[in-house]
Amino acid sequence: xxxxxxxxxxxxxxxxxxxxxxxxxxxxxxxxxxxxxxxxxxxxxxxxxxxxxxxxxxxxxxxxxxxxxxxxxxxxxxxxxxxxxxxxxxxxxxxxxxxxxxxxxxxxxxxxxxxxxxxxxxxxxxxxxxxxxxxxxxxxxxxxxxxxxxxxxxxxxxxxxxxxxxxxxxxxxxxxxxxxxxxxxxxxxxxxxxxxxxxxxxxxxxxxxxxxxxxxxxxxxxxxxxxxxxxxxxxxxxxxxxxxxxxxxxxxxxxxxxxxxxxxxxxxxxxxxxxxxxxxxxxxxxxxxxxxxxxxxxxxxxxxxxxxxxxxx
Amino acid sequence: xxxxxxxxxxxxxxxxxxxxxxxxxxxxxxxxxxxxxxxxxxxxxxxxxxxxxxxxxxxxxxxxxxxxxxxxxxxxxxxxxxxxxxxxxxxxxxxxxxxxxxxxxxxxxxxxxxxxx
Numbered sequence: 001x002x003x004x005x006x007x008x009x010x011x012x013x014x015x016x017x018x019x020x021x022x023x024x025x026x027x028x029x030x031x032x033x034x035x036x037x038x039x040x041x042x043x044x045x046x047x048x049x050x051x052x053x054x055x056x057x058x059x060x061x062x063x064x065x066x067x068x069x070x071x072x073x074x075x076x077x078x079x080x081x082x083x084x085x086x087x088x089x090x091x092x093x094x095x096x097x098x099x100x101x102x103x104x105x106x107x108x109x110x111x112x113x114x115x116x117x118x119x120x121x122x123x124x125x126x127x128x129x130x131x132x133x134x135x136x137x138x139x140x141x142x143x144x145x146x147x148x149x150x151x152x153x154x155x156x157x158x159x160x161x162x163x164x165x166x167x168x169x170x171x172x173x174x175x176x177x178x179x180x181x182x183x184x185x186x187x188x189x190x191x192x193x194x195x196x197x198x199x200x201x202x203x204x205x206x207x208x209x210x211x212x213x214x215x216x217x218x219x220x221x222x223x224x225x226x227x228x229x230x231x232x233x234x235x236x237x238x239x240x241x242x243x244x245x246x247x248x249x250x251x252x253x254x255x256x257x258x259x260x261x262x263x264x265x266x267x268x269x270x271x272x273x274x275x276x277x278x279x280x281x282x283x284x285x286x287x288x289x290x291x292x293x294x295x296x297x298x299x300x301x302x303x304x305x306x307x308x309x310x311x312x313x
Numbered sequence: 314x315x316x317x318x319x320x321x322x323x324x325x326x327x328x329x330x331x332x333x334x335x336x337x338x339x340x341x342x343x344x345x346x347x348x349x350x351x352x353x354x355x356x357x358x359x360x361x362x363x364x365x366x367x368x369x370x371x372x373x374x375x376x377x378x379x380x381x382x383x384x385x386x387x388x389x390x391x392x393x394x395x396x397x398x399x400x401x402x403x404x405x406x407x408x409x410x411x412x413x414x415x416x417x418x419x420x421x422x423x424x425x426x427x428x429x430x
Binding site: 092302 | 336337338339340341342343344345347348351370382383396397398399400401402404405406407408409410411412414416
């Protein structure tokens with residue numbers, strides 16, 4: 001090879017390397033889950049559950065744990081009522097969704113002795129460990145669901161880290177508003193609440209999207225949060241001054257943690273069950289490094305009338 | 314002749330007995346243009362609760378047309394409780410539950426063993 005050819009070859013390789021390194025990562029949806037395949041062992045607070053309350057989902061555990069394997073003893077009062085159910089009866093799309101079940105025993109305690117709070121959770125790993133992610137879920141509340149009366153909060157789902165203490169919850173806050181509650185923010189052991197000006201409707205599928213970007217470096221006031229409802233281009237909340245991670249916390253968020261907590265078919269926990277069950281539903285959880293978007297935005301929220309002439313003979 | 318009568322009685326009891334155990338629910342089709350189907354719930358107790366549990370869903374009937382008489386047959390033999398219905402539309406909105414119609418097709422329990430005194 002002549003010197004000239006060698007120079008050309010080296011320059012070509014250098015150009016290719018430069019192009020490859022300069023090319024930004026492609027926008028990608030890591031996964032968009034129909035919430036129909038649940039395998040493995042669920043995570044409960046006690047009873048016959050194995051695996052503990054919060055085992056970390058790994059890349060080798062790429063699908064949801066099976067909520068139907070959760071212990072029926074996780075604070076529910078109606079025998080046989082599971083904390084969560086993989087259901088086909090109500091879904092946004094596909095064949096099924098994930099349903100949380102709340103009996104009276106799951107409501108915020110009124111102090112009555114012997115009543116236990118409810119638990120139950122399931123997880124799915126992003127499959128990607130990065131400082132920024134987008135998420136989306138379709139969410140629905142039953143007509144008879146009450147939560148946190150009068151002052152309580154209830155976790156709905158979380159975004160957590162397999163590598164450290166970063167932990168962020170999407171909750172029902174006071175009244176009917178969404179609340180983003182960041183644990184270990186701005187420092188380990190502390191919690192910061194960020195109120196989202198959005199009250200959940202009932203018996204409607206709503207499309208909720210979020211974006212979270214870690215603050216860099218840890219301790220800096222430059223972490224970001226956006227939250228969108230039903231595909232709006234305007235975020236319901238947009239912040240760029242959050243210290244998600246305190247100094248020394250180098251972890252990124254990398255898994256979804258669905259989590260049943262407080263709530264129920266009555267405003268307050270009662271010692272005798274009414275044999276009613278209130279529900280929340282989740283469908284099409286998705287995560288990626290770009291906005292996932294909403295499918296078939298629903299604009300009709302007017303229910304039909306009750307059928308007339310209902311007769312049984 | 315007796316044999317014919319016996320066979321006739323047997324057929325009658327089989328047919329009529331079978332029909333007697335099947336209930337028919339009817340209602341009038343909703344007028345909204347986007348109604349998709351009707352969900353029928355069989356609930357324990359005298360009335361279905363505010364939001365019937367999905368596990369109580371006992372059948373679904375597709376909407377045929379506004380004002381059309383819809384029917385749903387259900388065998389309630391040996392059960393008691395109540396039936397209710399709701400309509401849902403293509404946007405997944407659900408109507409309120411109808412009034413609950415109670416039924417009692419469960420036979421009474423066997424009386425306690427009589428005692429002779």
